[in-house]
Amino acid sequence: MSLKLYNDLTRKKEPFVPIVPGKVSFYSCGPTVYDYFHIGNSRPFIVFDVLRRYLESKGLEVNFVQNFTDIDDKMINRANDLGITVNELAEKTIQDYFEDADALGIRRATHYPRATEHIENIIFLVMTLIEKGHAYEIEGDVYFQVSTFPEYGKLSKQTIEELQSGARINVDERKKNPLDFALWKTHKPGEPSWESPWGKGRPGWHIECSAMSMKYLGETIDIHSGGCDLTFPHHENEIAQAEAATGKEFVRYWIHNGYLLIDKEKMSKSLGNFLTARAARLKFSPLAIRLFMLSAHYRSPINFSEETLEQAKAAVERLLNCWSDLQHARTHRDLGASEHSEQLQAIERLFDSYIEDMDDDFNTAGALGSVFEVVRLANNYLKDNLVLSLDVLEKIESFFKKIDDVMGIMGLTDNEQHEDSSEIERLISERNQARKDRNYARADQIRDELADRGIILEDTSEGTKWKIQI
RNA sequence: GGCGGCAUAGCCAAGUGGUAAGGCAGAGGACUGCAAAUCCUUUAUCCCCGGUUCGAAUCCGGGUGCCGCCUCCA
Incomplete structure (x- = not known):
């Protein structure tokens, strides 16, 4: 059993075989840091975070690089609007990025290269392309000449001619071909610029990813990911730049996530129809947002709405309830050495099924089915057996820990519980004494106080359980 | 015009040849100081038409509808 990934380059699912056994080089296109990222932007961050974690869970060492685009038109315009420098804007936005990304459980990348910190690498790459006859300079601008790269269009499955016929852009008359794109842009007054062989200027958008991917991961890498709207022209251009310069294959597996829609629109x-990730995570729980993102296949469009997020939240609560019931049972039930091999086998089968789905082009929605089947198994097990097998309990807990380590939908590993459980237990005892004394006013008071702290109490036949509200 | 995707129960969503996972909501039941919460059980023949096949949601042809890329965009 091994991982298969849908490769947009071949439009087929292919067995994933890393270039270097045991190691994965993975470049994921990151944000242009001119504003908060919105919940649509967070889709690739979350799903590729999960893919990265899944690869790691298989024992692979993943070198995960995500760039920050910190110089382009949007950066310049926004900085001007705010009356700050482009660099100040970048610093502020990157800080905001980490605040939101961390809150959403997105693990830190191995490297976060920024375009402005790799100007030398970019210039060197542009020089190489000029030397090799793939690029030309006009009045301080440098363009990539697509006609010199016959494979141009191989990712978007279009020929240069087909791409031209559909072009809606206003043609810059100086370019040799309308599809030629800027590698270097000449300096304009009031814009940040760097010295180069073509005078002062700044890099084009596409070149930074080629340059930084090669710097941190090598000339040929395993995986390059991004939103499907980056397929053309961004990723097509990255391929052209890198492969024209090195003569080597740039990326083995190109993977793209589908859009997040709102009211059926991108x-x-x-x-203007966006909700920032910050607003979304404050309104809905990060766990619910993650489960929502994983509830559909990463390549399908997914519709964001109040209703779908509430559904995801309810699903997360089901997981968490199961977990807290397991924890309660551990301390309140007899743990006999009784044999429950049927359950053990069933859990193993469900874990295999989870792996099978994840291995099949990262089918998280299918994999979630197995997760919830374990929930039902666990609930039934707790319901049907007064004396529990420690083996079964640990097997179930281990299942949840493993899937949570990849999906991050239960907060078992990343969100440490900061509540003082002994304090809570003490209040619960006090409340139960009050209940025994029929002092329900005091009992309800304690329950309300804990509720204010986000602790939910549940009275059951085997005592009072508590859990954290998400 | 070119390229591509999607259409499965009230909602979300897996499933690519053998009689349809899972989640949410709904209904019934259990538990309970009322309540809440929780747990269990339960709910579809897969957009339409035609074809291939012993057998299709799953393959082929046609149709309808929706969406995306070809311009900055995750």
Whole structure:
């Protein structure tokens, strides 16, 4: 059993075989840091975080690189609007990025290269392309000449001619071909610029990813990911730049996530129909947002709505309730050495099924099915057996820990519980004494106080359970 | 015009040849100081038409509808 990934380059599912056994080089296109990222932007961050974690769970060492685009038109315009420098804007936005990404359980990448810190690498790459006849300079601008790269269009499955016929852009008359794209842009007054062989200027957008990917991961890497709207032109151009320069294959597996829609429309800043990830995570729990993102296949469009998020939240609560019931049972039930091999085998089968789905092009929605089947198994097990097998309990707990370590939907590993459980237990005892004394006013008071702290109490036939509200 | 995706129960969503996972909501039941919460059980023949096949949601042809890329965009 091994991982298969849908490769957009071949439009087929292919067995994933890393270049270097045991290691994975993974470049994921990151944000342009001019504003908070919105919940649509967070889809690739979350799903590729999960893919990265899954690879690691298989024992692979993943070198995960995500860039920050910190110089382009949007950066310049926004900085001007705010009356700050482009660098100040970048610093502030990157800080905000980490605040939101961390809160959403997105693990830190191995490297976060920024375009402005790799100007030398970029210039060197542009020089190489000029030397090799793939690029030309006009009045301080440098363009990539697509006609010199016959494979141009191989990712978007279009020929240069087909791409031209559909072009809607206003053609810059100086370019040799409308599809030629800027590698270097000449300096304009009031814009940040760097010295280069072509005068002062700044890099084009696409070149940074090629340059930084090669710097941190090598000329040929395993995986390059991004939103499907980056397929053309961004990733097509990255391929052209890198492969024209090195003569080697740039990326083995290209993977793209589908859009997040809102009211059936693409969520985007230009349409103005966006919700920032910050607002979303404050309104819904990060765990619910993650489960929502994983509830559909990563390549399918997914519709964001109040209703779908509430559904995800309820699903997370089901997981968490099961977990807290298991913890309660551990301390309140007899743990006999009784044989429950049927359960053990069933859990193993469900874990295999989870792996099978994840291995099949990262089918998180299918994998979640197995997760919830374990929930039902666990609930039934607790319901049907007064004396529990420690083996079974540990097997179930281990299952949840493993899937949570990859999906991050239960907060078992990343969100440490900061509540003082002994304090809570003490209040619960006090409340139960009050209940025995029929002092329900005091009992309810304690329950309300804990509720204010986000602790939910549940009275059951085997005592009072507590859990944290998400 | 070119390229591509999608259509499965009230909602979300797996499933690519053998009579449809899972989640949410709903209904019934259990538990309970009322309540809440929780748990259990339960709910579909897969957009339409035609074809291939012993057998199709799953393959082929046609149709309808929705969406995306070809311009900055995750």
